[in-house]
Each structure stands twice: as C-alpha cells, then as structure tokens.
Amino acid sequence: xxxxxxxxxxxxxxxxxxxxxxxxxxxxxxxxxxxxxxxxxxxxxxxxxxxxxxxxxxxxxxxxxxxxxxxxxxxxxxxxxxxxxxxxxxxxxxxxxxxxxxxxxxxxxxxxxxxxxxxxxxxxxxxxxxxxxxxxxxxxxxxxxxxxxxxxxxxxxxxxxxxxxxxxxxxxxxxxxxxxxxxxxxxxxxxxxxxxxxxxxxxxxxxxxxxxxxxxxxxxxxxxxxxxxxxxxxxxxxxxxxxxxxxxxxxxxxxxxxxxxxxxxxxxxxxxxxxxxxxxxxxxxxxxxxxxxxxxxxxxxxxxxxxxxxxxxxxxxxxxxxxxxxxxx
Numbered sequence: 299x300x301x302x303x304x305x306x307x308x309x310x311x312x313x314x315x316x317x318x319x320x321x322x323x324x325x326x327x328x329x330x331x332x333x334x335x336x337x338x339x340x341x342x343x344x345x346x347x348x349x350x351x352x353x354x355x356x357x358x359x360x361x362x363x364x365x366x367x368x369x370x371x372x373x374x375x376x377x378x379x380x381x382x383x384x385x386x387x388x389x390x391x392x393x394x395x396x397x398x399x400x401x402x403x404x405x406x407x408x409x410x411x412x413x414x415x416x417x418x419x420x421x422x423x424x425x426x427x428x429x430x431x432x433x434x435x436x437x438x439x440x441x442x443x444x445x446x447x448x449x450x451x452x453x454x455x456x457x458x459x460x461x462x463x464x465x466x467x468x469x470x471x472x473x474x475x476x477x478x479x480x481x482x483x484x485x486x487x488x489x490x491x492x493x494x495x496x497x498x499x500x501x502x503x504x505x506x507x508x509x510x511x512x513x514x515x516x517x518x519x520x521x522x523x524x525x526x527x528x529x530x531x532x533x534x535x536x537x538x539x540x541x542x543x544x545x546x547x548x549x550x551x552x553x554x555x556x557x558x559x560x561x562x563x564x565x566x567x568x569x570x571x572x573x574x575x576x577x578x579x580x581x582x583x584x585x586x587x588x589x590x591x592x593x594x595x596x597x598x599x600x601x602x603x604x605x606x607x608x609x610x611x612x613x614x615x616x617x618x619x620x621x622x623x624x625x626x627x
Contacts, residue, residue: 328461330363330572331457333389334439338397340369344541346395346560353564360565361572370399378403385410386614391429394418403428413437416567416577418560419539421587429567429577430589433558435464437593439507440622441615442534443472443598446505447480448611449532454481456498458517460507465536468625469507472618492516499524501533505553507534514540517555522548533605553608555568557600594623 333352337343341351343362354365368380377399384392385406390413394403397420407415407425414427439457442465446455457469466484473480483503485494491510495517498506508517514535524531535555544552570576578588586618592598601619603609 300482309324314419330361330566331389332365332389332571333384333387333392334365334367335377335384335392335399336369336371337392337398337466338372340367345410345538349538349560350393350395350418350500350564353561354568356561357565357568361568363568363572372398374401378406381406381415385413388416389415391567391576393567397422408566416576417589418563419558421581421589421591424582424586426578426586426588428588429583430587431560431563431577432581432589432591433560433598434593434625434627435509435589437469437622437627438536438556438558438599438601439465439468439470439509440472440601440625441468441594441619442507442554442556443469443474443482443536444615444618444622445472445601445603445611446507446532447476448614449472449553450477450480450505451530451609452502452504453477453479454483454502455505455507456483456485456495456501456503457507457509458491458494458498459484459486459612460488460491460511463509465507465509468622471621471625475621490516492520493527495520499529504530505532505534505538508540509536511539513543518544518548518551521551525551526529532605537602546549550605552604554604555602557602559598559600563590566590591627593625593627594619 335526336347341347341541366389370377370380393416395418400422403415404423407428413426416429418431418590449491457466470482473482484500485498487494495506521531521533532553533551534553537557567577577590581587581589583590
C-alpha cells in the first residue's frame with residue numbers, strides 16, 4: 299500500500315524559477331524516443347521508480363514521445379546490459395533511476411558520448427552527457443526542522459540517518475529558528491535505523507526525522523510501540539526515498555514528509571527534450587558535474603502535512619518555507 303496522507307499540502311509555491319541552461323541532445327523533437335532504466339522492482343515500488351513513472355505519465359499529457367523501459371535485476375553487469383540495450387534502440391535521452399547504476403553508467407556514458415543520460419538522485423559522475431537531477435537536502439531539512447520544533451512537547455527532537463548529510467544542517471537551523479533552546483540529537487549508523495530511533499525515543503526525543511532510504515516499516519513499528527506504551531512520538535519521513543505499508547492505526551503517528559519532486563524534474567527534462575535540448579546547469583565546475591539541483595523555488599522540494607498536529611501551523615510553515623528557499627541549494 300502506497301503511503302497516503304490525510305493532510306497532503308504542497309508547501310510554498312514557486313515564486314522565482316531559476317533560468318535553464320541548455321545544450322542540444324541531438325534528438326529530433328518529432329521523433330523523441332526516451333529510454334528508462336528502472337531500478338530493481340520497477341514501477342510499483344512506491345519509491346523512485348514510481349516517482350519517475352509519475353513524471354512520465356504527467357509529461358505524456360503534454361508532449362508526444364515514445365518510452366522504452368527496462369528493469370534491472372540489480373547486478374552491475376545487468377545494469378550495464380540494460381543501458382546498452384536502450385542505446386541500441388536509439389533512445390535519447392535515457393533516464394537512469396538511482397545511484398545503483400553509477401558504476402555501469404560511467405562506462406556506458408563514456409562509450410556513447412552522443413547519448414544524453416539523466417541520472418536521478420545522484421551527482422557523482424563528471425561527464426557532459428550525464429545530467430544529474432538532485433534535490434536540496436539543506437532546504438528539505440529546514441522544513442523538517444521547523445515542523446519538528448512546532449510539534450515537540452518535550453523540547454527535544456532527533457534526526458536519524460545512514461551517514462551525516464545536508465539534511466542535518468538544515469534541520470538544526472529550522473528547529474532553532476522556530477524554538478529557542480530546543481535540543482537536537484543526531485544518530486547515524488549503517489545497521490538498524492529502528493534501533494537508532496529507539497535510542498532517540500528513550501533519551502526523550504518526541505519527534506524524529508528519518509533520512510534513510512528503503513523501507514520504514516521497522517522504524518514505524520517502534521514509533522507505534524512507543525505511542526501504545528504511553529510515550530507520544532511523531533515521525534517525519536522522506537519521500538520517495540522511503541516506503542512503508544501503513545495501517546490506519548500507524549498513519550496517525552506520521553506528522554509530515556519532505557518530498558523530493560522527482561516527477562517535476564522528469565517533466566522538465568522531457569519538456570526540453572521535445573525541443574531538442576536538455577537541462578545541464580553546472581553543479582560542480584571542478585568535477586565537471588552537470589544537471590539541475592532542485593529546491594523550493596523551482597518546485598523540487600515540498601512538505602506534505604499528514605497530521606492535524608502540524609497542519610494547524612500551515613501558515614507558519616509557509617512563512618518558514620520562504621526563508622528556507624533562500625538557503626543554499
């Protein structure tokens with residue numbers, strides 16, 4: 299079951315669009331054939347695959363193009379084979395879903411410099427024919443921090459992740475700007491996110507922002523168990539990085555989710571591709587990484603409110619989003 303929210307509110311409308319920078323992709327707009335290399339599982343995973351598929355469906359309503367899709371079984375050899383098969387079918391551009399493809403893409407993109415590849419949620423490949431579409435962790439973290447500060451009763455909140463990321467700086471800034479004296483605890487580890495969440499709850503945090511990727515089911519079970527035991531705890535999620543099967547009883551403990559609008563980015567890419575162009579802003583001039591970093595202003599970062607505990611602060615969060623939009627991407 300895909301995550302469904304009772305209060306889904308897109309926070310902060312775009313007020314200024316960053317100018318696009320384009321180069322030709324060498325594909326006639328009247329005969330556009332787009333390739334999609336889905337990650338394991340393909341559409342129906344409630345994660346990045348579905349977010350890309352949603353963007354393609356939205357673009358189909360506006361533009362004419364053909365889609366050839368393939369789904370990897372997950373090995374590097376298979377990923378490379380899938381990419382080469384899309385090149386052989388004259389697809390250009392080719393949308394590549396997730397950083398699991400990075401090693402294979404480095405090889406294939408080098409072999410086919412006239413094919414434009416669009417890499418989702420990763421900016422580690424320094425090639426002109428690789429467009430990286432990434433999302434502002436700093437701005438998303440700020441919105442989560444504001445929301446957590448508004449929701450906390452204990453005055454102590456936490457962030458859980460695999461490794462330290464840009465989310466933490468934004469989360470701390472948003473929380474401190476909203477509530478002076480608030481205590482913020484960060485926990486990172488490669489093992490159990492559920493155990494890290496347990497530790498935060500035990501130490502008194504009553505709002506947790508989860509920034510890991512993959513299933514949230516075990517973390518949510520711990521949050522439900524705490525609430526059932528009389529400890530009130532709320533969870534802020536990250537979409538589409540995380541997926542979870544929700545029950546009616548569990549959903550009420552989710553306060554909000556920071557949303558990376560992958561579908562918006564896909565529509566942008568296709569919009570330019572039908573005109574024979576591609577999105578290729580400079581992301582890192584030293585490493586030669588190009589693409590687009592999405593934030594609040596260009597519609598790439600949103601906050602969805604799930605619970606009435608935070609939806610009542612909608613106007614406050616909207617004002618905070620204006621401030622967050624000025625933070626570095």
